[in-house]
Amino acid sequence: MRKLSKKFTGQKLKQRVDTLEFGDSVTLQGGDKLRVEPDIVRAWFDNPINKLVEHVNDLLKDPKIMSVPTIVLVGGFGESTYVQERLRSDIPDKRLIVPAEAGLAVLKGAVKYGHDSSIISSRVMKYTFGVSVDNFYDGKIHSKHKKYLNKDGKWCAKDCFDVFVRVKEEIPVDRQITKGYSPTGYRTITPIYRTTAANPIYTTDPACELGVLITDLPKYIPLSELSNDTTFMFGGTELVVKNRVRKTGKEENLKLHCLK
Structure with a gap:
């Protein structure tokens, strides 16, 4: 990481971290390791999660879907506990289910569909x-x-x-x-x-x-x-x-x- 910082920015890693103006929220430890406070990490995810919540809420406005009581969260992104917490807090009237190995659920579904396309009716x-x-x-x-x-x-x-x-x-x-x-x-x-x-x-x-x-x-x-x-x-x-x-x-x- 130190070599990359010098190569692409012309600055030492500590100098580069100091210019980010995160203060004590992002610090250099052990020479080439970063310690990042949880609030900063959450901020990285807020934009895509906000869009996800907005999209789900738009879908739930459809008369055919608004009565659906349960949301199943799958995919690698769905394994994030922060994503799960946001969905539960922002869409409180729906039950949220996160299956084991949520990241593999999409792949398994694709494999099942390849063997039996009738599992999707519409x-x-x-x-x-x-x-x-x-x-x-x-x-x-x-x-x-x-x-x-x-x-x-x-x-x-x-x-x-x-x-x-x-x-x-x-x-x-x-x-x-x-x-x-x-x-x-x-x-x-x-x-x-x-x-x-x-x-x-x-x-x-x-x-x-x-x-x-x-x-x-x-x-x-x-x-x-x-x-x-x-x-x-x-x-x-x-x-x-x-x-x-x-x-x-x-x-x-x-x-x-x-x-x-």
């Missing part, structure tokens, strides 16, 4: 997922900046967010959601979007494009006969988006990691 969506479409223009909803006249002489709005599933919605494993669309050209380009907003209006609002699903349609068939179905399949750690042409049965798939 997921609560972290994001709203959908695609970009053009809708008929509605002056009460759409901005004039999105307004245009289509080839049939009808007013439409571009870049509309067509929602397949919303944030905080509980989705059973292996749930499939399908919507039908009519192509505007012989190559359909379907960008897939996600956002933290529950009711997004446009895909140009704060959102993230996850990927693009491209389907080339047969040009020997009239475009009016080439309607297609877009399906979101929520099976596990991946979101699979499938585009299927009804007349030909041709399919294109796109796999996206939905837990990031």
